[in-house]
Amino acid sequence: MSTPAREMGRKDASFEREPARRVFASELRECRYQFKDGEDEKSPTFVLLPTGERCNRIFIVGTLTEKQRQGEQNIFYRGRVVDPTGTFFIMAGSYQPEAMQQLAKIETPAFVAVIGKPTLYRKDEASTPMVSVRVESINIVDKDTRDLWVLDTAERTLDRIEAFATGTGPDVLKAKEQYPTIDPVTFRKIAYEALAQIKI
């Protein structure tokens, strides 16, 4: 199932859309390392998760708690999406007009599903990088979808933690090198707490 298609080399492989990874806010917040796969201008950019997986795109479901319009000439919207573990910072600008209009339309608070691209940025040279999610699509969903997402994300996170413990893949090794102070086992606890918040 999980044969890494990228090992076939981009040139030969037929087009494969980058999957949307499932990650909790508290793990995404820890990302500090971003890289390009390939020399091309159009090569995809990835953020490396501390659990040792690259992500170019993520799928998150949470509560949109705040949104605000910013900018004068170049209008864009910022928003905060909260999951059981923390907060995602999302933004949609005029390059994503559909996503921006969707975000403009949604009244807070609301359960939302967001598909977007994580990117690292710094306020200035000295500050620590922040992760924000550039929205490709955003849509109002129900609580059932949020609960399904927590299950899904907990499962994927646990899978990654297990793969990290025994793994020797390049992304796992890179994560060990880039995040020497982070023990992925902490994300197991976070996954547990997220799951425990779901009331049956």
Place this chain on the structure above:
Amino acid sequence: MDFSEAADRISRKFQKSGQTIDPKKIEGKLRRLIEEFSVQPSEAERSVINELAKEFNIPSMGTGGGSGSGGTGSSGTENKKIADAAPGEWVTIEGKIVALAAPASPAIAQGGIIADESGAIRFVAWAKANAPAMALGAWYRIESAVVDEFKGIASLKIHSGSTIKEIEEDRTLMPTTVPISELHPGIGSIRAKVVQEWDASHERMLQSGLLGDETGTIKFVIWKEPGKESLTPGSVYNIFYSQVDEYNGRLSLNLNTAMIMQEEGDIVVSGGEATVSGAIVHVAPGSGIIKRCPVEGCNRALSRQNYCPVHEIQPKFTYDLRIKGWLDDGEKTHSILLQRDVVESLTGISLDAAKEIAENNPLGMDEVFLQMRDKVLGRYITCHGREIENRVLVNKCERVAFESGKHTALLNRAGGAS
């Protein structure tokens, strides 16, 4: 690579026009073009001839060769099996013309496919080669042609230095068919069933779709040309000498040059039932309510202006529902296509309700798209259907339900070892 033969040939050519040119000089020019500038051998030869013709003020030299260059026969190139002809080589082959294609450009006099027992290869005769036209079904000996490669596909270039002789042969050539999974770019013969017919994406396209056999499926296309007929979906065909093209790492068949014979019998096509589960992460344009061409057997999606790529404006279209999108499980993204009844059950919007919206809402068909997108985007669903060419044609789907058993198992897994 041996340049001296080509250099001698060019030198002899100029001798006839009364110019003596040192073959060494010609060889140097050829070598420079081919080795330093990676020019194709046939192109290099053409360019050297033209350059020298200009230098010695001999008009029409480049086009005058071909039939007149009887001297080349003595060069003694060995006959090659077509299957052994490798790009970059000068070859002499004997084969049968199994297909002729309309020239794609005025620079080309004739193009097609020549075959022997070992295989088949595309050929192109340049207009400037002044080569005699070859007839379909006849056998020829082609001397001093150049094999080159374009987009990974070998082809035989007949240029002004090549000679063509018709030869007496009445061998019957029976191409061997190969499994679809073993096709490679060039020429291929298969026995396959038409498993799908697609909307024509171009007005010059007669038909496109999917052919399948026990080993896999492949896209095919037939371009409009006099005498070309569509294939019948569900029927089995023997397809000989089809062009196998490669684009983005994926193969497809261009059947315009192929010999196609319908056959009795059936093939169990591989490309089985698939079940995929995940979140809908994208709903593509072209989803929602669409108009289809009412012409019998067409059913293509019409443009907003009711234009069918084949049957032009069709004001008496029929409506249909579909959703095209991406279903993502976090590891892999599947392209999905939901058919009408699946769309109706997933969105709760029936075709009649969608029609009502399309005809009465100021946003029209866009409103249907938006309403459907809002109902499915970001939702978890499980789809069942056939997976063909990385796309799942969904004939049944349901929303994923929350399973408390899974919840408990995950709690145990997350809490267990800590």
